Amino acid sequence: MTDTRKSADYILAKLQGVTKMYSQPDHYDILVLDDINLTIFKGQFVALLGPSGSGKSTLLRIVTGLSQPSFGTVLYRGRPVTRPNPRAAMVFQSFALYPWLTVQQNVELGLTAKGIPLAERRQKALRLIDLIGLNGYEEAFPKELSGGMRQRVGFARALAVDPELLCMDEPFSALDFLTAENLRSELLDLWLDDKISLQSILMVTHGIEEAVYMADRIIVLSTNPARIVADLAVNLPHPRNRKSSDFIYLVDHVYKIVTAGDRPPHSPLNLVPSRLQDPESEDRAQLKPIPYGHLSMLSGLLELVSDRGGRDDLYRLGSELLLEVDGLLPVTDTAELFHLATVAEGDLILTEQGRQFAEVDVSARKQIIRRELLNIPLFRLILRVLSAKTNHAMSKDFFTDILEEHFSQDQAERQLALAINWARFADLFHYDTDSELLYLADDQLAEAGDWDTAVR
């Protein structure tokens, strides 16, 4: 009895079945967060880790009360959160400073909102400015400061209101490497030495090293929709040494979870299936997002891995190419989609086709991509529509509309733009920017006809 009460005292925030959907005009809702259950205890530094677009920022905003979940509840100290939580403070990736206010005025902002008198406000802001290492800059405007200094203002502003929970949305990713490193260790010092009134920190990040370096607990999220795929404790003592074998082991471990992990490979889309009446229904039902991989980056990566014997560690590749998981994943996903490589155990392994691809010239590469594109439902759909029409042309809007049954409007447009780009590379169909028409040229039509009869 006493035990349970005690543990309840330790709970700061609790998420129960938090689900977030964005409704679309045509009743197809896009699921962003799927049934997130999470408890944040006092004294914890929690990192939310996931690739970009995984909905982790949305989750952070739901915890702070800036955004409301579609289903489920957020409890803060046992009470439901329905509006921006006054005991939580936010630090933004873009700093979100007010350019027309001085450093002092920016830091005072939250205190002004509380109605604290002028003199007291000044005092308090000055103390924070000192603590965060900004003394001397009180009267400067944000545009006169470097990026690192600006984020210090962001921290001072958040801490000035004596929050219990500090929520940080990728706070270091807009900074250069050295500045970020410096700011990370200073924040850790403040946190570990109890110089600030914080109970917990919740940090959204896509940097695996950053999470392992700073946090006590790492929550790994999947994409499309975001689900919790791992909840890991980090028990390494502070200050953590990035060169130590324990550290490296843990980073590699997390890397494996993020890259291969429980990301259901090309899972059916996160939405209600579409109506099944049209002739293209088969392909429509299977429409799934194509990864946003650059074809030139894909070629470069495959050549590099091929030079190294056809297999390499993704973590090492990423740090050599100065790419976060975020930048690397779409490229490896594209490689997997085209059957050029597979990802296993955090390694990228070239297939037979992948080795070939790395060796041949560009026109042969186009042939390979072309063959692969013909197996992807989106491209099959487009080709079928184009060759069925008498003028072999169709407006872009027609396809965007179809895609909008499956994606948000923004995403539908990006997907189609990417598809057009790939098709141009593989000479599959043309697109005329002025008339916004997708169309088949005569030679393309002949080949599409061959393919169509072969399929049937």
Next chain:
Amino acid sequence: MFGSRSFESSSSSYADAVIGVGILALISLAVAWATHKPASTGAPAAISLAYSRLPIDALFSWLRMAAAYAISLVFTMVYAYSAAHNRRAERILIPLLDILQSVPVLSFLPVVLLAFIHLVPHSSLGVNLASIVLIFTGQVWNMVFALYNGLITVPRDLRESALSLQLSPWQRFRTLELPYGMVGLVWNSMMSWAGGWFFLMAAEMFSLNDHRYRLRGLGSYLQTAANQSRWGHEIVALLTLIGVIVAMDQLVWRPLLAWADKFKLEMVEGDQQFHSVVLVILRRSRLAQWMGTSLLVPLVEAVDAWLGVGLPRWRRQAAWLGSLLGLARTLATAGTIFLLFSALEDGLRLMSHLSANTVSLIALAVGATLIRVVVSLAFSVAWAVPVGVLIGLSPRLAKLLTPITQIAASVPATALFPGLVALLFRLGGGLTFASVLLMVLGTQWYILFNVIAGASAIPEDLKEAARMFGLKGSRIWRTLILPAIFPYLITGLITAGGGAWNASIVAEYVAFRGHIYTTFGVGAMIAQDSQHGRFAALLAATSLLSITVVVINRLIWRRLYQHATNRYSLS
């Protein structure tokens, strides 16, 4: 630690003197305005052309402008804020704004004038109010649009940080939303003043229902001087007007623009910065500083406290207030709807007396004016595009000519009309030619300035590439210059088109030395109908003109603009 910085840096006592005198002058101005006994409307006072009257006349004109601008500013804040924060309001307010913006305001002059004279009879207050309202309707819409755009494009991060820091709605408006919209608001205020002069000149002297209404001011002075062929007076009055406009630019707009620089969101210092000596003097003056720390800061604190703590508490205590407000809102909505419907009914009843003949005549007149608008736009394009490109491509020429063209453009076309008409009649041309020329006067500058901006924005590497491939003559125009200036040209044409329609009202009907000269067109029709009190025809002509302009904007200009920004934008 802070605040002491500026006290030590400079103690410019002359600045204090300047500001003190300025404030004193403002107060005495207001008193003069209040005690000014206007002439009664029935028998218009003869306009004295004594040179000594000019400063007073300029002052009266300026005060009308200032009053209209003050109303515009308040209206802008209320309208833009409601549109940006209330979904339902947005759905009505924004399309309405779009239409109001494209309607030629001068065509409303008779209607507005009539309404106010009925409201306040037997004094020139009604005419004064009418001119102020007219200027207001001419200048407010682009200001509203600018602020509304600012309010809805506040970056998500800044908005979220304000919410997460628990700022109240008032504090959000004061620290985030208004500053964010400030740059656009200042620029558009400047444009609105320029437009305001245009309407003011026309509104100070007008005939309606066989009465002639006159207001003391620069506009009536200019008209009277032209009517009496007193060219010396005409020129001095024009110089006075230019002086007022230049002084406004130096004393108000430049300092404001320089001040608004700090509200730009970009985190890097931009290359285009405004400097203003006046602003520097103000910022260094002790008086201004004292006013800032001892008046402004406590005032803001007090308002913050009242709105943040006092008002909510009072509201909680006074629960009846909510229901009262709700009732008031319902009544206001019902009243507005009733008013609109009865106005509509009245209007329709009026127009039902019109014969089909009159209606088709009005339609033909709109067509005639449309042709004039197109011709005047073509004229303007024909000279402004080559000259603008020439200036824009050469930085040396631009530096030399920009101040001159700016001053030339700052003179409202309506101020030049009386003098030019007199001149043209003396030379023997009819109004058919003169009216087109007058419309060109109202349109050319918009096109010229936009073309200069477009040509100077052509990147150096594109120019070099063209030079390397040996592109010359018409080819360089077709491949580089025309596509690059196209979006700018369209922007200029849209504004110029609006200016041309407005100018047609004053350009097609001219009273000169007791004679009336007209040419066939909707502008002349509106002027004649209001002259003789034919309100049914007046209403029909105004509505048809407005509808035509809105339709043209929707069907042609908006599409062209979208095409231009999609296809030819260089960014």
